[in-house]
Amino acid sequence: MNDILDAVNAVTRSVRAKTIKAGDGRAIILERSYDAEVKDVWDALTSAERLARWFLPxxxxxxxxxxxxxxxNARGEVLECEPPHRFKLTWVYGEEATEKDVSEVEVSLHAEGDATRLVLEHAAVIPDEMWNQFGPGAAGVGWDTSLVALAWHLRGVDFDPKTWEATPEAKQGSTRAAEAWGEASIAAGEPADLVAKQVAGTTAFYTSG
Known part of the structure; x- marks a missing residue:
């Protein structure tokens, strides 16, 4: 198995219902461990200088x-912050966003000896038509890419998402991540025929072009 598939498969994914300020929604949860101490991972997540080297300026x-x-990309406000273990923020796309479009992202870090386990939850109110077309992979695959980039950064390798997204390696990783979100949907009780449609829609979105 190659590095990108190993990285994608290192993530544990789940989906659940969650009520946020915007209303009754759904949450996607990603978990994975990094060979780095909590303080280093926290700094990589909260330092503007370091974020620009693996995520976005x-x-x-x-x-x-x-x-x-x-x-x-997104904008928002920092709602909660408990250094170096947890933060929560709003996540908003587009100048025309309404209250219903304000989603919430929460990240927590847990020490595992010299390693760190990261848990990322993104909760949003998602229209049924969008959910039925893409499912949790719509946002989930994008976060998968970010967790891969963070792993590389913590090993000393900088990452440019815009350059990487067009590579065959990226498309292979996105395809596997879309399948994995389908598996998370099945585990959450979604019907298999709907999940197949979601996986196909997400895969096409991330791998076309």
Missing amino acids: VEGDLRLGGSYQLQD
């Missing part, structure tokens, strides 16, 4: 109550 005030803007 970010502007704003990365403190409790502060707001942030990811370059050409």
Whole structure:
């Protein structure tokens, strides 16, 4: 098995219902371990300089109550922050976003000896038509890419998502991640025919072009 498939398969995924401020929604949860201490992982997640080397450039005030803007991506506010173990923030796409479009991302870090277990939860109110077309992989595959990038960064390798996304390796990883989110949907009780449609839609979205 190659490195990208190993990295994708290192993640544990689950899906559950969750009520957030925007309303009754769904949450996707990703968990994986890193060979790095909690303080190092925390710094990689919260330092603007380091985020630009594996995730995206970010502007704003990365403190409790502060707001942030990811370059050409999401924006939001820091709702909760407990260094170096946990933070929670709002996650908003687009200038025309309404209250229903405000999702929430929570990350927690847990020491496992000299390693760190990361748990990422992204909860959102998702229209049924979008859920039926893509399922949890719509956001999940994107987060999978981020967790791979973080692993490389913690090993000293910088990562440019925009360059990497067009590579055959990225498409192979996205295909496997979409399948894995389908497996998480089945485990959450979704019918197999709907899950097959979700996996096909997510795979096409991340691998076309």
